[in-house]
Amino acid sequence: MENQNVKDMVKQIFTEYLNVNGHRKTPERYAILDTIYSIDGHFDIDRLYSQMMNQENFRVSRATLYNTIILLINSRLIIKHQFGNSSQYEKSYDRETHHHQICTQCGAVTEFQNEALQNAIGSTRLSKFQLSHYSLYIYGVCSKCDRANKRKKVSNNNKKEK
Template sequence: METQNVKDTVRQIFTEYLTANGHRKTPERYAILDTIYSIDGHFDIDMLYSRMMDQENFRGSRATLYNTIILLINARLVIKHQFGTS
């Protein structure tokens, strides 16, 4: 499947999840989703936050990032891994 098709499918799944669970569909949430799916391999919150802050139009907070990650985990679009002991 092409990268754009994957991103379109993921956006559709996320939209359906947000709608079904009564969450708002904000540009910040979709920007976070798009950024995550543009990363090759693993990422952590700090790396993701740094990438989001580098984007000119992103105006979300760290709380927005954490809350969106939880939504993406619940929607099964992101998998949480615990590495190390910290």
């Protein structure tokens, strides 16, 4: 039920944004919004396109997806992230503040929350700037890649000793 309430609220926000800015209210745009708010976590255009193609009611072009994504970013209903070389998006309405860890080796993105970081950023005085929200990206090597790197290093050392 809570998910439906969120979907109803974002639909209302999007409708208001479209009205105020003179954009058409098309069924495709609302289908895209609904699909996005059905996705857990991050997504890219390819994943969104595939999900839309699997739905029987709406088949949308990539151009419609890209154009609608811009409208959804401008209406602050989704956020665009640049993780390394890939653009990914996530819904932003009714979401807890969280941070991102990005593995520079495999590209895995994990979300985490840290109250101390949130408090530190929230209490930071910014000169001539009013903070509304933020994103934090931490780059490094995930534990899975780290273990693989260590195994590879041990294997290479064993080969050198022979």
